[in-house]
Amino acid sequence: MSFTTVKRLGKRIVGHPEETVPIISSTHWRHSLKGNPTNAVQTYLISLFPIIQWLPRYNFGWLSGDLIAGITVGMVVIPQGMSYAQLAGLTPEYGLYSSFVGVLFYCFFATSKDVSIGPVAVMSILVGQVIVHVQDNHPGVWTGPEIASGLAVITGFITLGMGLLRIGWLVEFIPAPAVSGFMTGSAFTIATTQIPGLLGITGFSTRDAAYLVIINTLKGLSGAKLDAAWGISGLVGLYLIRYGCEWGTKRWPHRARIFFFASVLRTAFVMIVLTLATWLFCRNKQNPQTGRYPIRILLTVPSGFKHIQRPILTTSLLSALADKIPVATIILLLEHIAIAKSFGRLNGYKINPAQELIAIGVTNTVGSVFGAYPATGSFSRSALKSKCGVRTPAAGVVTAIVVIVALYGLTDAFYWIPTAGLAAVIIHAVADLMASPDQVYAYWRISPLEFLIWAAAVLITIFSSIENGIYASVVASLLLLLVRLAHPRENFLGKVIVSQGDGQDAQTRDVYIPLKKNGVLNPHVNIVPPVSGVIIYRMEESFLYPNCSLVNSALVDEIKSKYQRGQDMTHIKPSERPWNDYGKRRSGVEDQALNLQKPIIHAIVLDFASVSHIDTTSVQALIDARREIEKWADHPVEFHFAPILSPWIHRALVAGGFGVGNSHSTLPRDLAAVVPYRDGVSFEEEDNKVERGSDDLEASDIKKAPSPASDSGDLEPIVPLNTPFFHIDLASAVKAAESGVKRTEEKK
Known part of the structure; x- marks a missing residue:
């Protein structure tokens, strides 16, 4: 069948059949694509650096909010970064490297003022699993930091490419319940893997499935060591300060600001107290033969950037990481975009998912040179920035200054940090990633099928692995989308006459609704076929x-x-x-x-x-x-x-x-x-x-x-x-x- 093109779309008097309204042709489509290529390229290049838009308008009114938020997040990210590095099977300084690079480079490419990029719990435990996986299959070939930085540069290139090609919309295919499901399962898994460290229990692998770790922990309770005194007291202290500040805010609302900062700085405060207690208790109790102390501590943390080098990226390493790259990339995308969109909605601005992928890609690619391992958006630190009143992404520069000061000036103090205290910090942080009962019930009320996806993601993560939980939730979500597309709602319609108003002023119109009763429409209304x-x-x-x-x-x-x-x-x-x-x-x-x-x-x-x-x-x-x-x-x-x-x-x-x-x-x-x-x-x-x-x-x-x-x-x-x-x-x-x-x- 062919198409008609005509002379005019504009004026024509009805009754002149020689001219008709045009039907679109490929010629019209080609003309619709016309534009100025130079302007398009210029706009695209400018869009790659959102900082160009807001930095010239920066003022002292924004500076105070950014300073407060940046310093506060910096004091939180330091203990968290070192904790997450240990979760990844790396020494603490690698967590500080990831923290510094993440907050510094993100501000140049960010479309969200609230997001804080750095080491996160889910990514850290996955990095630890990847390191174990590669070293088991290729013993003695690569060290843990080399594998971690290699994974960072590979996933960074992938996300950077997706962002440059502006295909960030792909993450929209994964719904919120699927993300919440694997995040909840991952948080539960991470918490269970830290309980042995919290109690000082050893003798089994904490990288097994969550249910196995729980069973082995219960079996080994009799072997708990003195570390439990530091771990349990640290965890209790964190929750006491948190709930105490919440109670104080309700009791004395006019002092809410003081209670807020006391609450957000609880991690730093508890770690300082535990570190002082460790120093007082252990400073004269080192075993001269083994060099060990009565409890496990961090020991020497190198100051400065001691591991700056070109990341190892060979075909053999790429082959060894191949089966883990998809899940690592998915975590980078999902967690970051979900957090950025959430805080964008909360604070009244819109993010650009493709640009956020560029930010993640640049951060991880550049970070691999500094020895950083894969980093993405952190929910807890992003929430902290938002509550502190951050005004622009420049707060990340302030946080980077705090981290680098700690990296060069406080590493001697880090020597006495108890590892049980770091386990308490991780458990306390990941607990907030678990979906609340109200949120889960909302999934059930809104969409029972999506609730089942959420439940499946949680159970598979707990009883299998985080990797399988992510794949299960993603695949189930895509299958549900295809099923809904293949089996849409369809109805044969009848007519009802709807009236608005009373008496002579009443206006009526025809409305077409399904002939079958569907439980929504009034069953007593007579539908005329x-x-x-x-x-x-x-x-x-x-x-x-x-x-x-x-x-x-x-x-x-x-x-x-x-x-x-x-x-x-x-x-x-x-x-x-x-x-x-x-x-x-x-x-x-x-x-x-x-x-x-x-x-x-x-x-x-x-x-x-x-x-x-x-x-x-x-x-x-x-x-x-x-x-x-x-x-x-x-x-x-x-x-x-x-x-x-x-x-x-x-x-x-x-x-x-x-x-x-x-x-x-x-x-x-x-x-x-x-x-x-x-x-x-x-x-x-x-x-x-x-x-x-x-x-x-x-x-x-x-x-x-x-x-x-x-x-x-x-x-x-x-x-x-x-x-x-x-x-x-x-x-x-x-x-x-x-x-x-x-x-x-x-x-x-």
């Missing part, structure tokens, strides 16, 4: 290849079950019937009598209000449905569509032979006042005079339906005259179909 011979069908999804067979089956089955068969099959021999046409063994006279009692199908109205896309397979399914229906009815059946507002849906349906032809409708077409196109500039002039009648098939003519005579003045048909089966709304489509039925019956 369309005129006999007309059916109205609505599908609440784009019409694409996964669901097109559903539409085909629904229409054909409805016609065959409720409408008259055009051909009398009474005298057709069984040998002449199709193999799949099951006829009853009796004479068939009764069947024909029942068939004649059914109405004759004349028209099908398709409500395309929810259809935003259509493809070749779905158009072919409509063609097949029309062919089968007309074969059953033994006469042509009209297919009306409303509303058709997308030029590509219009183009596709016309290509399939729909919309054009002679309609039996007797109703006049919908008209609207003429609005000149761009102050009189014609469509042809705007598109460099697209020629009608060229060799392009898309520019050839369709047989035009005659324009109805009109005395309406400067009026134009809203829908092209050469597509009489396309309508501007469902009401006009139904009226046209029903009027066509009456006209057909009058001819009989």
Whole structure:
């Protein structure tokens, strides 16, 4: 089927059939892509550095908020960074490297003022698992820091590439319950792996599945050491300060600011107290033979950047990491984008997911040179920045200064930090990542299927691994999306007359709703089916290849079950019937009598209000449905569509032979006042005079339906005259179909 291009879109008086409204062609599409390439490239390059937009407007009013937030986060990220580094199987300084690079470089590329990039619990435990995995398969080839920095540069390149290509929208395919599910399972797993360290229990691997760690911990309780005094007291102290500050805020609201900062600095305060207690207790108790102390402490933490070097990135290391790269990349994307979007909604600004991927990519790629391991957005530190009143991403620079001061000036004090205290810090931090009961119940209320995905992600993470939990939640979410696309809601519609107002001022309109009761609409409302011979069908999804067979089956089955068969099959021999046409063994006279009692199908109205896309397979399914229906009815059946507002849906349906032809409708077409196109500039002039009648098939003519005579003045048909089966709304489509039925019956 070919398409018509015309001379003008602008003024035309109804009654001149020589000109019609244009149907979109590939020429129009090519012209719509025109633009200034130089400006596009310039805009793209500027968008890569959002700091250019806000830094020139920086002022002292913003500085105070950024200083407070930056210093506060810096005092929290130092103990957290060292704790998470141990969780990753690395020495504490690597956590400080990741903290410094993350907060410093993020501010140049950030579209979120609240997010704090650095080491996080879930990524840290995954890095630890990756190191063990690679070293078990390739013993003695690479050290833990080399594997961690290699993973950072690989995942950094991947996320950077995704950001530069502006495909950050891919993360939108993973819903919030899936993210919450693996985060909750991961937080529970991390907490269980830290309990042995909290109590000083050793003798088994803490990298097993969470349930095995719990079992082994219970078996080893009798072997708890003196470390438990520091670990348990630290954990209790953290929660006492937290809940005490919350109580104090409610008791003395006018001192809420003081209680807030006392609460957010509780980690630093507890670690200082535990470190002093460790020094007082252990300073003269080192075993001269083994060099050990009564409790486990960090010992020497190198000052400064001692591990700056080019990251090792060889094909052999890439091969060894290959099966772990996808899950590491997914964690970087999901956790960061989820946090950035959450705080953007909370504080009234919008992030750019693609730009955030660039920020993650640059941070991890550059960080690998400093010896950092993969880092992403931290929920707890981002929440802390937000509550401290951060004004711009420049707060990250302040945090970086705090970290580098600690890295060069406080490493001697880090020597006495108890590892049990760091385990308490991790448990306290990850507890906030678990979904609350109210949140879980909300998932159940909103979408039971998504609740099941959440529960599956949690259980698989706990009883298998974090990696399997992530894959399970992602795959289940995509499968649910495909199922919903392949099986959308679809209904046959009837009409109700809705009235607004009372008495003579009442206004009425026709509304089309499902004929079947659905538990939402009032069951006592009388829904009037369309005129006999007309059916109205609505599908609440784009019409694409996964669901097109559903539409085909629904229409054909409805016609065959409720409408008259055009051909009398009474005298057709069984040998002449199709193999799949099951006829009853009796004479068939009764069947024909029942068939004649059914109405004759004349028209099908398709409500395309929810259809935003259509493809070749779905158009072919409509063609097949029309062919089968007309074969059953033994006469042509009209297919009306409303509303058709997308030029590509219009183009596709016309290509399939729909919309054009002679309609039996007797109703006049919908008209609207003429609005000149761009102050009189014609469509042809705007598109460099697209020629009608060229060799392009898309520019050839369709047989035009005659324009109805009109005395309406400067009026134009809203829908092209050469597509009489396309309508501007469902009401006009139904009226046209029903009027066509009456006209057909009058001819009989």
